[in-house]
Amino acid sequence: xxxxxxxxxxKTLFAPIxxxxxxxxxxxxxxxxxxxxxxxxxxSAFILHALGFGLDRxxxxxxxxxxxxxxxxxxxxxAGTGVYTLLFGGNFLDYDVIQPDSHHHAGQHIGIIAVxxxxxxxxxxxxxxxxxxxxxxxxxxMDDSW
Amino acid sequence: MYLTAGIAIIVAMALMLARAIVGPTVYDRVLxxxxxxxxxxxxxxxxxxxxxxxxxxxxxxxxxxINFIATIAILKFFRYGRLTGVMSDxxxxxxxxx
Numbered sequence: 001x002x003x004x005x006x007x008x009x010x011k012t013l014f015a016p017i018x019x020x021x022x023x024x025x026x027x028x029x030x031x032x033x034x035x036x037x038x039x040x041x042x043x044s045a046f047i048l049h050a051l052g053f054g055l056d057r058x059x060x061x062x063x064x065x066x067x068x069x070x071x072x073x074x075x076x077x078x079a080g081t082g083v084y085t086l087l088f089g090g091n092f093l094d095y096d097v098i099q100p101d102s103h104h105h106a107g108q109h110i111g112i113i114a115v116x117x118x119x120x121x122x123x124x125x126x127x128x129x130x131x132x133x134x135x136x137x138x139x140x141x142m143d144d145s146w
Numbered sequence: 147m148y149l150t151a152g153i154a155i156i157v158a159m160a161l162m163l164a165r166a167i168v169g170p171t172v173y174d175r176v177l178x179x180x181x182x183x184x185x186x187x188x189x190x191x192x193x194x195x196x197x198x199x200x201x202x203x204x205x206x207x208x209x210x211x212i213n214f215i216a217t218i219a220i221l222k223f224f225r226y227g228r229l230t231g232v233m234s235d236x237x238x239x240x241x242x243x244x
Contacts, residue, residue: 054232135229
């Protein structure tokens, strides 16, 4: 086990990256960010861990079979929010019907948070899936190894 | 003051880009790209204060993070020939292929 400094750095950075992802997720209304960016940051934390400690250890925490579920669940949350508003008589993704009596547009905030949660989940799962597919490939034999 | 700092950073970025293009070995290029990323973070910070939008600091922080991960990924790929394995002192990719 070499590269001690790199491993310690990765272990130190892992939790703050996830915290930053949550910050971007929930602060998306007021600053730069949102579900897509938060999903990418969340996936990048696990990609960093997989780079430093090997793909197997990362796949033990998040098995590859979970990722398609995560992607589909994210899209389901997004589309489900839209259909939910349809059921209450609004347009697709018409958030105002979630809290119709509110003068402060609380329905808008609730709806956007739900939708962003779905986007974040789908994007994080997709990014991690791309990395698993990319990194799990067997290396090509070198030219002089035949 | 921020404008001067921004121009100085852009000049430094041009120098880094020249090193990345000219650089004789892959490590020169990786180092140049890494330094370019660091300068980009600085430029984002300066630009945020120049335009009065401190929210740019979030983007700068994120850029620093992605830059760090990308550098580790590139270095690991060139050292071991693949991204899968556990990093060790010897070179497992070449051992297996022998």
